[in-house]
Amino acid sequence: MIEKLINHITNFIPVSKELKNRLEKVCEIEIFSKNHFLHKPNKPCLNTYFINKGLIRIYYLKDGREITDNFSAENEWITSIYSFLQNIPDHFHIQTLEKTELVRISLKDLEECFKDFPEMERFGRMLISTYFLEQSERIISLQFNSAKERYSFFEQTSKKKLPRIPLGMLASHLGMTQETLSRVRSAKNAF
Known part of the structure:
Protein backbone atom coordinates (compact mmCIF):
# COMPACT_ATOMS: atom_id res chain seq x y z
CA MET A 1 0.00 0.00 0.00
CA ILE A 2 2.96 2.39 0.25
CA GLU A 3 4.10 1.98 -3.36
CA LYS A 4 3.50 5.65 -4.19
CA LEU A 5 5.68 6.68 -1.26
CA ILE A 6 8.46 4.29 -2.30
CA ASN A 7 8.27 5.58 -5.89
CA HIS A 8 8.41 9.16 -4.60
CA ILE A 9 11.48 8.46 -2.46
CA THR A 10 13.13 6.66 -5.41
CA ASN A 11 13.01 9.94 -7.33
CA PHE A 12 15.56 11.28 -4.83
CA ILE A 13 17.57 8.31 -3.54
CA PRO A 14 18.01 4.59 -4.23
CA VAL A 15 15.71 2.52 -2.01
CA SER A 16 17.28 -0.71 -0.82
CA LYS A 17 15.20 -3.77 0.02
CA GLU A 18 16.03 -3.22 3.69
CA LEU A 19 14.82 0.39 3.62
CA LYS A 20 11.67 -0.62 1.76
CA ASN A 21 10.97 -3.31 4.38
CA ARG A 22 11.49 -0.80 7.20
CA LEU A 23 9.16 1.74 5.59
CA GLU A 24 6.50 -0.94 5.08
CA LYS A 25 6.81 -1.75 8.78
CA VAL A 26 6.64 1.81 10.17
CA CYS A 27 4.29 3.56 7.73
CA GLU A 28 0.53 3.42 8.16
CA ILE A 29 -2.08 4.00 5.47
CA GLU A 30 -4.92 6.19 6.71
CA ILE A 31 -8.06 7.37 4.93
CA PHE A 32 -9.95 10.44 6.13
CA SER A 33 -13.13 12.13 5.00
CA LYS A 34 -13.35 15.77 3.97
CA ASN A 35 -12.81 18.29 6.80
CA HIS A 36 -10.94 15.89 9.09
CA PHE A 37 -8.25 17.50 11.27
CA LEU A 38 -4.89 15.74 11.24
CA HIS A 39 -3.49 18.27 13.69
CA LYS A 40 -4.91 20.98 15.92
CA PRO A 41 -3.22 23.86 17.72
CA ASN A 42 -1.58 23.68 21.13
CA LYS A 43 -0.33 20.13 20.65
CA PRO A 44 2.96 18.86 19.22
CA CYS A 45 2.64 17.50 15.68
CA LEU A 46 4.12 14.02 16.02
CA ASN A 47 3.55 12.76 12.47
CA THR A 48 4.31 13.66 8.89
CA TYR A 49 2.10 12.57 6.03
CA PHE A 50 2.69 11.65 2.41
CA ILE A 51 -0.45 12.21 0.34
CA ASP A 69 -0.37 28.80 4.97
CA ASN A 70 -0.12 25.98 2.46
CA PHE A 71 -1.93 23.41 0.35
CA SER A 72 -0.58 19.93 -0.33
CA ALA A 73 -1.92 17.29 -2.72
CA GLU A 74 -0.93 13.99 -4.31
CA ASN A 75 2.76 13.03 -4.05
CA GLU A 76 3.48 15.82 -1.57
CA TRP A 77 4.15 15.87 2.15
CA ILE A 78 2.38 17.79 4.87
CA THR A 79 3.10 18.39 8.52
CA SER A 80 3.34 21.31 10.87
CA ILE A 81 7.06 21.54 10.18
CA TYR A 82 8.17 23.66 13.14
CA SER A 83 6.17 21.61 15.63
CA PHE A 84 7.24 18.33 14.03
CA LEU A 85 10.95 19.12 14.04
CA GLN A 86 11.00 20.79 17.46
CA ASN A 87 8.42 18.48 19.09
CA ILE A 88 6.57 21.45 20.57
CA PRO A 89 2.98 22.74 20.35
CA ASP A 90 2.12 25.26 17.66
CA HIS A 91 -0.84 27.27 16.37
CA PHE A 92 -1.59 25.43 13.10
CA HIS A 93 -4.54 23.34 11.97
CA ILE A 94 -4.05 20.64 9.32
CA GLN A 95 -7.34 19.86 7.58
CA THR A 96 -8.36 17.59 4.71
CA LEU A 97 -10.29 19.39 1.97
CA GLU A 98 -11.32 16.17 0.22
CA LYS A 99 -11.50 12.49 1.05
CA THR A 100 -7.81 11.80 1.51
CA GLU A 101 -5.55 8.76 1.59
CA LEU A 102 -2.29 9.29 3.46
CA VAL A 103 0.84 7.45 4.46
CA ARG A 104 1.64 8.40 8.06
CA ILE A 105 5.06 8.14 9.66
CA SER A 106 5.85 9.24 13.17
CA LEU A 107 8.77 11.46 14.13
CA LYS A 108 10.20 8.62 16.21
CA ASP A 109 10.09 6.14 13.32
CA LEU A 110 11.43 8.69 10.86
CA GLU A 111 14.37 9.50 13.13
CA GLU A 112 15.16 5.78 13.45
CA CYS A 113 15.09 5.47 9.65
CA PHE A 114 17.48 8.41 9.42
CA LYS A 115 19.80 6.78 11.94
CA ASP A 116 19.75 3.33 10.34
CA PHE A 117 19.69 4.41 6.68
CA PRO A 118 22.00 7.35 5.86
CA GLU A 119 20.42 7.63 2.41
CA MET A 120 17.09 8.30 4.10
CA GLU A 121 18.65 11.15 6.07
CA ARG A 122 19.83 12.59 2.74
CA PHE A 123 16.26 12.31 1.45
CA GLY A 124 15.05 14.19 4.54
CA ARG A 125 17.56 16.98 3.93
CA MET A 126 16.41 17.23 0.32
CA LEU A 127 12.76 17.52 1.42
CA ILE A 128 13.59 20.21 3.97
CA SER A 129 15.59 22.13 1.35
CA THR A 130 12.65 21.98 -1.06
CA TYR A 131 10.27 23.15 1.68
CA PHE A 132 12.62 25.99 2.63
CA LEU A 133 12.89 27.18 -0.98
CA GLU A 134 9.11 27.03 -1.49
CA GLN A 135 8.49 29.01 1.71
CA SER A 136 11.14 31.57 0.73
CA GLU A 137 9.48 32.00 -2.68
CA ARG A 138 6.12 32.47 -0.99
CA ILE A 139 7.44 35.11 1.42
CA ILE A 140 9.15 37.01 -1.40
CA SER A 141 5.97 36.82 -3.47
CA LEU A 142 3.81 38.15 -0.62
CA GLN A 143 6.24 41.01 0.01
CA PHE A 144 7.06 42.10 -3.53
CA ASN A 145 4.47 40.85 -6.02
CA LYS A 160 -3.81 20.52 -10.50
CA LYS A 161 -4.67 21.96 -7.09
CA LEU A 162 -6.20 25.24 -8.23
CA PRO A 163 -9.67 24.02 -9.33
CA ARG A 164 -10.02 22.03 -6.09
CA ILE A 165 -9.36 24.92 -3.68
CA PRO A 166 -12.23 27.08 -2.36
CA LEU A 167 -11.69 30.73 -3.36
CA GLY A 168 -11.73 32.09 0.20
CA MET A 169 -8.96 29.72 1.26
CA LEU A 170 -6.95 30.53 -1.86
CA ALA A 171 -7.36 34.27 -1.27
CA SER A 172 -6.07 33.99 2.30
CA HIS A 173 -3.10 31.93 1.09
CA LEU A 174 -2.28 34.56 -1.52
CA GLY A 175 -2.56 37.41 0.99
CA MET A 176 -5.61 39.10 -0.52
CA THR A 177 -9.34 39.38 0.02
CA GLN A 178 -11.72 37.13 -1.84
CA GLU A 179 -13.04 40.21 -3.66
CA THR A 180 -9.54 41.07 -4.90
CA LEU A 181 -9.01 37.48 -6.01
CA SER A 182 -12.30 37.57 -7.93
CA ARG A 183 -11.24 40.79 -9.69
CA VAL A 184 -7.84 39.32 -10.59
CA ARG A 185 -9.45 36.16 -11.97
CA SER A 186 -12.08 38.15 -13.91
CA ALA A 187 -9.45 40.39 -15.48
CA LYS A 188 -7.34 37.36 -16.41
CA ASN A 189 -10.34 35.58 -17.98
CA ALA A 190 -11.28 38.70 -19.96
CA PHE A 191 -8.20 38.30 -22.18
Whole structure:
Protein backbone atom coordinates (compact mmCIF):
# COMPACT_ATOMS: atom_id res chain seq x y z
CA MET A 1 0.00 0.00 0.00
CA ILE A 2 2.96 2.39 0.25
CA GLU A 3 4.10 1.98 -3.36
CA LYS A 4 3.50 5.65 -4.19
CA LEU A 5 5.68 6.68 -1.26
CA ILE A 6 8.46 4.29 -2.30
CA ASN A 7 8.27 5.58 -5.89
CA HIS A 8 8.41 9.16 -4.60
CA ILE A 9 11.48 8.46 -2.46
CA THR A 10 13.13 6.66 -5.41
CA ASN A 11 13.01 9.94 -7.33
CA PHE A 12 15.56 11.28 -4.83
CA ILE A 13 17.57 8.31 -3.54
CA PRO A 14 18.01 4.59 -4.23
CA VAL A 15 15.71 2.52 -2.01
CA SER A 16 17.28 -0.71 -0.82
CA LYS A 17 15.20 -3.77 0.02
CA GLU A 18 16.03 -3.22 3.69
CA LEU A 19 14.82 0.39 3.62
CA LYS A 20 11.67 -0.62 1.76
CA ASN A 21 10.97 -3.31 4.38
CA ARG A 22 11.49 -0.80 7.20
CA LEU A 23 9.16 1.74 5.59
CA GLU A 24 6.50 -0.94 5.08
CA LYS A 25 6.81 -1.75 8.78
CA VAL A 26 6.64 1.81 10.17
CA CYS A 27 4.29 3.56 7.73
CA GLU A 28 0.53 3.42 8.16
CA ILE A 29 -2.08 4.00 5.47
CA GLU A 30 -4.92 6.19 6.71
CA ILE A 31 -8.06 7.37 4.93
CA PHE A 32 -9.95 10.44 6.13
CA SER A 33 -13.13 12.13 5.00
CA LYS A 34 -13.35 15.77 3.97
CA ASN A 35 -12.81 18.29 6.80
CA HIS A 36 -10.94 15.89 9.09
CA PHE A 37 -8.25 17.50 11.27
CA LEU A 38 -4.89 15.74 11.24
CA HIS A 39 -3.49 18.27 13.69
CA LYS A 40 -4.91 20.98 15.92
CA PRO A 41 -3.22 23.86 17.72
CA ASN A 42 -1.58 23.68 21.13
CA LYS A 43 -0.33 20.13 20.65
CA PRO A 44 2.96 18.86 19.22
CA CYS A 45 2.64 17.50 15.68
CA LEU A 46 4.12 14.02 16.02
CA ASN A 47 3.55 12.76 12.47
CA THR A 48 4.31 13.66 8.89
CA TYR A 49 2.10 12.57 6.03
CA PHE A 50 2.69 11.65 2.41
CA ILE A 51 -0.45 12.21 0.34
CA ASN A 52 -1.47 9.32 -1.91
CA LYS A 53 -4.75 10.96 -2.86
CA GLY A 54 -6.54 14.10 -1.76
CA LEU A 55 -5.99 17.72 -0.84
CA ILE A 56 -4.98 19.16 2.54
CA ARG A 57 -4.41 22.64 3.86
CA ILE A 58 -2.49 23.98 6.81
CA TYR A 59 -3.83 27.17 8.37
CA TYR A 60 -3.91 29.32 11.49
CA LEU A 61 -6.37 31.76 13.02
CA LYS A 62 -5.62 35.48 13.21
CA ASP A 63 -8.21 37.83 14.66
CA GLY A 64 -10.85 35.14 14.12
CA ARG A 65 -9.95 34.69 10.42
CA GLU A 66 -8.49 31.57 8.87
CA ILE A 67 -5.18 32.25 7.12
CA THR A 68 -4.10 29.39 4.85
CA ASP A 69 -0.37 28.80 4.97
CA ASN A 70 -0.12 25.98 2.46
CA PHE A 71 -1.93 23.41 0.35
CA SER A 72 -0.58 19.93 -0.33
CA ALA A 73 -1.92 17.29 -2.72
CA GLU A 74 -0.93 13.99 -4.31
CA ASN A 75 2.76 13.03 -4.05
CA GLU A 76 3.48 15.82 -1.57
CA TRP A 77 4.15 15.87 2.15
CA ILE A 78 2.38 17.79 4.87
CA THR A 79 3.10 18.39 8.52
CA SER A 80 3.34 21.31 10.87
CA ILE A 81 7.06 21.54 10.18
CA TYR A 82 8.17 23.66 13.14
CA SER A 83 6.17 21.61 15.63
CA PHE A 84 7.24 18.33 14.03
CA LEU A 85 10.95 19.12 14.04
CA GLN A 86 11.00 20.79 17.46
CA ASN A 87 8.42 18.48 19.09
CA ILE A 88 6.57 21.45 20.57
CA PRO A 89 2.98 22.74 20.35
CA ASP A 90 2.12 25.26 17.66
CA HIS A 91 -0.84 27.27 16.37
CA PHE A 92 -1.59 25.43 13.10
CA HIS A 93 -4.54 23.34 11.97
CA ILE A 94 -4.05 20.64 9.32
CA GLN A 95 -7.34 19.86 7.58
CA THR A 96 -8.36 17.59 4.71
CA LEU A 97 -10.29 19.39 1.97
CA GLU A 98 -11.32 16.17 0.22
CA LYS A 99 -11.50 12.49 1.05
CA THR A 100 -7.81 11.80 1.51
CA GLU A 101 -5.55 8.76 1.59
CA LEU A 102 -2.29 9.29 3.46
CA VAL A 103 0.84 7.45 4.46
CA ARG A 104 1.64 8.40 8.06
CA ILE A 105 5.06 8.14 9.66
CA SER A 106 5.85 9.24 13.17
CA LEU A 107 8.77 11.46 14.13
CA LYS A 108 10.20 8.62 16.21
CA ASP A 109 10.09 6.14 13.32
CA LEU A 110 11.43 8.69 10.86
CA GLU A 111 14.37 9.50 13.13
CA GLU A 112 15.16 5.78 13.45
CA CYS A 113 15.09 5.47 9.65
CA PHE A 114 17.48 8.41 9.42
CA LYS A 115 19.80 6.78 11.94
CA ASP A 116 19.75 3.33 10.34
CA PHE A 117 19.69 4.41 6.68
CA PRO A 118 22.00 7.35 5.86
CA GLU A 119 20.42 7.63 2.41
CA MET A 120 17.09 8.30 4.10
CA GLU A 121 18.65 11.15 6.07
CA ARG A 122 19.83 12.59 2.74
CA PHE A 123 16.26 12.31 1.45
CA GLY A 124 15.05 14.19 4.54
CA ARG A 125 17.56 16.98 3.93
CA MET A 126 16.41 17.23 0.32
CA LEU A 127 12.76 17.52 1.42
CA ILE A 128 13.59 20.21 3.97
CA SER A 129 15.59 22.13 1.35
CA THR A 130 12.65 21.98 -1.06
CA TYR A 131 10.27 23.15 1.68
CA PHE A 132 12.62 25.99 2.63
CA LEU A 133 12.89 27.18 -0.98
CA GLU A 134 9.11 27.03 -1.49
CA GLN A 135 8.49 29.01 1.71
CA SER A 136 11.14 31.57 0.73
CA GLU A 137 9.48 32.00 -2.68
CA ARG A 138 6.12 32.47 -0.99
CA ILE A 139 7.44 35.11 1.42
CA ILE A 140 9.15 37.01 -1.40
CA SER A 141 5.97 36.82 -3.47
CA LEU A 142 3.81 38.15 -0.62
CA GLN A 143 6.24 41.01 0.01
CA PHE A 144 7.06 42.10 -3.53
CA ASN A 145 4.47 40.85 -6.02
CA SER A 146 1.11 42.31 -6.93
CA ALA A 147 -2.10 40.34 -6.36
CA LYS A 148 -2.16 39.52 -10.07
CA GLU A 149 1.43 38.25 -9.99
CA ARG A 150 0.80 36.14 -6.88
CA TYR A 151 -2.25 34.52 -8.47
CA SER A 152 -0.43 33.91 -11.78
CA PHE A 153 2.48 32.26 -9.98
CA PHE A 154 0.15 30.00 -8.00
CA GLU A 155 -1.77 29.17 -11.18
CA GLN A 156 1.48 28.19 -12.95
CA THR A 157 2.92 26.15 -10.09
CA SER A 158 -0.26 24.52 -8.76
CA LYS A 159 -2.41 23.80 -11.83
CA LYS A 160 -3.81 20.52 -10.50
CA LYS A 161 -4.67 21.96 -7.09
CA LEU A 162 -6.20 25.24 -8.23
CA PRO A 163 -9.67 24.02 -9.33
CA ARG A 164 -10.02 22.03 -6.09
CA ILE A 165 -9.36 24.92 -3.68
CA PRO A 166 -12.23 27.08 -2.36
CA LEU A 167 -11.69 30.73 -3.36
CA GLY A 168 -11.73 32.09 0.20
CA MET A 169 -8.96 29.72 1.26
CA LEU A 170 -6.95 30.53 -1.86
CA ALA A 171 -7.36 34.27 -1.27
CA SER A 172 -6.07 33.99 2.30
CA HIS A 173 -3.10 31.93 1.09
CA LEU A 174 -2.28 34.56 -1.52
CA GLY A 175 -2.56 37.41 0.99
CA MET A 176 -5.61 39.10 -0.52
CA THR A 177 -9.34 39.38 0.02
CA GLN A 178 -11.72 37.13 -1.84
CA GLU A 179 -13.04 40.21 -3.66
CA THR A 180 -9.54 41.07 -4.90
CA LEU A 181 -9.01 37.48 -6.01
CA SER A 182 -12.30 37.57 -7.93
CA ARG A 183 -11.24 40.79 -9.69
CA VAL A 184 -7.84 39.32 -10.59
CA ARG A 185 -9.45 36.16 -11.97
CA SER A 186 -12.08 38.15 -13.91
CA ALA A 187 -9.45 40.39 -15.48
CA LYS A 188 -7.34 37.36 -16.41
CA ASN A 189 -10.34 35.58 -17.98
CA ALA A 190 -11.28 38.70 -19.96
CA PHE A 191 -8.20 38.30 -22.18
